[in-house]
Amino acid sequence: KLNITILQSSITWEDAEANRKQFEAKINTIKNKTDLIILPEMFTTGFTMNAAKFAETMSGETISWMQKIALKKQTAITGSLIIEDNNNFYNRLVFVNPVGKIDFYDKRHSFTLAKEDETYVSGTKKLIIEYKGWKICPLICYDLRFPVWSRNTEHYDLLLYIASWPKKRIYAWDNLLKARAIENISYTIGVNRIGKDANNFDHNGHSIALDYLGMPLSEENKESETIIQVSLDKQKQDTIRKKLGFLEDKDFFYF
Numbered sequence: 001k002l003n004i005t006i007l008q009s010s011i012t013w014e015d016a017e018a019n020r021k022q023f024e025a026k027i028n029t030i031k032n033k034t035d036l037i038i039l040p041e042m043f044t045t046g047f048t049m050n051a052a053k054f055a056e057t058m059s060g061e062t063i064s065w066m067q068k069i070a071l072k073k074q075t076a077i078t079g080s081l082i083i084e085d086n087n088n089f090y091n092r093l094v095f096v097n098p099v100g101k102i103d104f105y106d107k108r109h110s111f112t113l114a115k116e117d118e119t120y121v122s123g124t125k126k127l128i129i130e131y132k133g134w135k136i137c138p139l140i141c142y143d144l145r146f147p148v149w150s151r152n153t154e155h156y157d158l159l160l161y162i163a164s165w166p167k168k169r170i171y172a173w174d175n176l177l178k179a180r181a182i183e184n185i186s187y188t189i190g191v192n193r194i195g196k197d198a199n200n201f202d203h204n205g206h207s208i209a210l211d212y213l214g215m216p217l218s219e220e221n222k223e224s225e226t227i228i229q230v231s232l233d234k235q236k237q238d239t240i241r242k243k244l245g246f247l248e249d250k251d252f253f254y255f
Contacts (some may be wrong), residue, residue, distance in 0.1 A: 002134050002158070004174060005034040005075075006218075006228040010041075011164075014054055016044035016081075020065050026205030032229055035132055037069070039079025040162050040193040041141050042091065047164040047197065049119045050080075051089035055082045058094075066096040067078060074098045076131060080107070080140055080162055088121040093138050093162065095129050103129050107140040108149055116142075128154045136160060144176050144190075148253050152184035155247070157234055158250040159188045167204040171174075174206055174221070182214040185241050187232050194223060212237045247254070 007026055009065045010178040012018040023039060030037075041047065044062050045054050056062050062081050070077050077236045083092040083104075091107040106123025120127060127147070129136040136254040137156040141163040143149055150159065159180055165173045175191065181188035187210065194205040209230040 002132060002232045002234070003035045003207060004032055004189060004230050004232060005030055005037045006189065006191050006207050006230075007037065007039055008192065008194060008205045008208065008222065008224075008226045008228065009040065010225065011040065011043060011046045011193050011197070013046045013198040014048055014050065016054065016056070016062060019044045019199045020062065024065075024069065026227060027073065028248075030073070030227065030229075031052060034073070034075050034229065037075055037077040038160065038189065038191045039077070040191050041164045042082065043079040044081045046193075047114070049115065051082050051084075051119050053192070055084035055089055057084060058104075063094060063096075063102070066094060067100045067102075070096045071097050071188065072098060078138060078160075078162070082120075089119060091116070091120050091140060093127075093140055095127075095131075095136075096129060096139060103118065103138060105138050109142040109146055112140045113210070126154075128156055134158055134167060137189065138162070138237075144173070145179065147180065150180050150184065151250065151253070152186055153250070153252065156184075156186060157237060158232065159184060159186045161188075161190045163190065163192045164203060165192045165206075167202040170204055170206055174208075177208060178210060178214040181210040181212065185212045185237070185244065185247055187212055187237060188214075194225065197255070212240055 078095040105127040
């Protein structure tokens with residue numbers, strides 16, 4: 001089993017220190033055993049295009065903070081932040097395990113509507129993280145709209161989306177998450193922020209954990225600050241996959 005903790009929270013605009021403090025305060029309230037803590041997209045700044053001003057490095061303060069949390073709580077922690085690497089800026093999801101090992105994924109689909117593609121370099125590689133006997137596929141926000149990129153060709157066990165998804169398009173968020181879970185026969189988790197950002201976009205959360213048939217494992221449509229905890233059972237998922245056999249009939253797409 002894998003015990004998951006979702007932090008659905010507002011984000012202070014472009015203030016990494018304030019966001020680290022408020023997330024750490026929330027993490028310190030967690031009493032139940034957890035194997036993975038999940039934070040939203042760009043959890044240190046909000047979805048800003050001011051990358052040159054607020055970018056960090058892979059040896060920067062937020063990465064060190066994540067390693068400290070992982071060690072202290074003996075859990076993995078993940079979320080995305082702005083990273084500068086080789087003179088490029090990335091919306092990078094960082095996954096830190098309890099001993100400090102780092103995996104990362106650069107957002108593949110830049111959100112052109114907000115001109116994210118003009119600031120951040122798109123990633124080219126899908127990441128599968130092996131952790132506690134689970135294969136985890138982490139993706140970011142706009143990636144949710146692209147089922148080919150999300151397709152379960154690696155036999156992953158958990159599909160994870162972190163986001164800054166606006167309230168005006170939350171119906172798509174709710175339904176696309178269920179579609180990804182159903183078509184990939186995979187536990188699927190969506191973690192979204194709440195609150196209004198500096199661009200006056202409102203976010204209303206709706207973070208959720210879904211099982212391998214798209215059924216909710218947590219309360220649906222929550223729109224306030226909340227901590228969601230769920231336990232995932234890999235054996236149950238494997239049994240359903242073997243019984244149904246749908247993944248064996250999938251199409252293959254080549255890039």
